[in-house]
Amino acid sequence: MKRRENTMAPFRDRSHEPTGPSSVSDFSSNPPSPATDCDVLIVGGGINGCGIARDLAGRGWRVVLCEKDDLASHTSSSSTKLIHGGLRYLEYYEFSLVRKALQEREVLLKSAPHIMWPLRFVMPHDPSMRPAWMIRIGLFMYDHLAKREVLPGSRSIDLRSHAAGAPLKPQFKRGFVYSDGWVDDARLVVLNAIDARARGAEVLTRTRCVHAQRDADGWTATLEAADGSIRAVRARAVVNAAGPWAESFLRGVAQSAKGEPLATRHLRLVKGSHIVVPRLFEHDHAYIFQNPDKRIIFAIPYQDEFTLIGTTDIELNGDDPGAARIAEEEIAYLCMQASRYFEKPVKPADVVWTYSGVRPLLDDASGDPSAVTRDYMLESNTTAAPLLSVWGGKITTFRKLAEDAADEVGKMLGQSSAQRPPWTDGAFLAGGDLSEWIGAATRPDDDFERFVAAVQARHAWLDARLARRLARAYGARVAELLGDAQSMEDMGEAVAPGLHERELRFLQENEWAVSADDVLWRRSKLGLRYTAEERRQVAAWLQARTTNNSYMINGER
Known part of the structure; x- marks a missing residue:
């Protein structure tokens, strides 16, 4: 079917232009309603x-x-947090899936540069895994299956001189670099x-x-x-x-x-687990490691001070998907595979946080969970x-x-896409339109750095680290959060380091946040940096202002 011409400007911020009736969440303790x-x-x-x-x-x-x-x-909060085509899926001849995902990468990166950005990946070459010619062919296909405007293509590197080689064992002398993207999934x-x-x-x-x-x-x-x-x-x-x-x-x-x-x-439920350890390297590239079992794992810069390592693929049979947790064997596996590459071994004792998610995959009768589409x-x-x-x-x-x-x-429902046409290809997500702060968009990662500078210039009283975190989390919506605040005193009491009452109220009133987990592990990852006592302080503040699990959205209960 021929697609109707989109008469709206590309990447226009439409998050405040409701086309239907205005409504708010409402699940307070009211009697049953009509x-x-x-x-x-x-x-x-x-x-x-x-x-x-x-x-x-x-x-x-x-x-x-x-x-x-x-x-x-x-x-959706337990992914490896990548916007990627899925390089390894090429080995399973999933060309249509990879192409579709590659086409989406730059659409998404441009729609919300505050929570998504380009990321370069380094694959150290292990001749015992896959020959170099096979990797080059795979990367050539990855570069050309879909159009790229923002992301650079792949290339070979000498790990003996490249910064990405420094934390690796000296046996890894050659590597390949390619592009994908990062996303704050939650x-x-x-x-x-x-x-x-x-x-x-x-x-x-x-x-x-x-x-x-x-x-x-x-x-x-x-x-x-x-x-x-x-x-x-x-x-x-x-x-x-x-x-x-x-x-x-x-x-x-x-x-x-x-x-x-x-x-x-029937769904095939596959558990994927991740570990987080203190930062293993100083540069801003991520790694993709090939394992002897034909799987791959990633080691990714995470929250400035940490490295994220994952994932596993474990069949989940008969268990509650919501109760999925990492097993000791999975922690050992991720540490062992990462230690095959890093000069400094990764040990289970280094792990500061873990998370697991269950992927709902179509059951295609594949014997290997990693091979399921x-x-x-x-x-x-x-x-x-x-x-x-x-x-x-x-x-x-x-x-x-x-x-x-x-x-x-x-x-x-009786109406075609010509009558109600698609519109999200070219639309910003909430907070993604930074033009009021920086003018015309150029490249997502550069745009974000210009945006951070603009936030700091407009709100010079904000601590630089806090300004960057707020810019990253809220994008252009930071103006709504800060409102008429003119000083740190206007942000209210610091309930925990760097987390003030004003932001907590904003999350309650605008982002459905009720519990400490909502705030510390999904709306942010501040839980990684807080002590148990600081996490309890956040929980107590929220609990005191949340009655019977009801809360306010946009000022209405």
């Missing part, structure tokens, strides 16, 4: 659910999204939710869909908030974006008019009221997935 009418109910507040909510709301559909926990509580989810809300979507966190009954004309869903209050939602269509719970949603929550489950497929599939069911289930996917392709999903939902 049914809320909407076009689409989305179940799942990870990257896919929030991305689809944003896209649909931007096309004028009435959207309600519910998430049983906090936004990005599970898989904040990416929140920014999509913010944009969805600005366009009229209602975003309900800590609200579980406990039942969804289908009939010929629509769906009747029962939503239960954390405080036990119940609300009914009447929707014309349902999108199942529950990630690792997508199959169980169709087997136990969503039912046909006759009370029958609706599941037709990371591509997504959208399954439409129109035997009665429309149902769209999202299977698989990766964070890099979330925007394209959301666009395809919105096209399909519109089609099921």
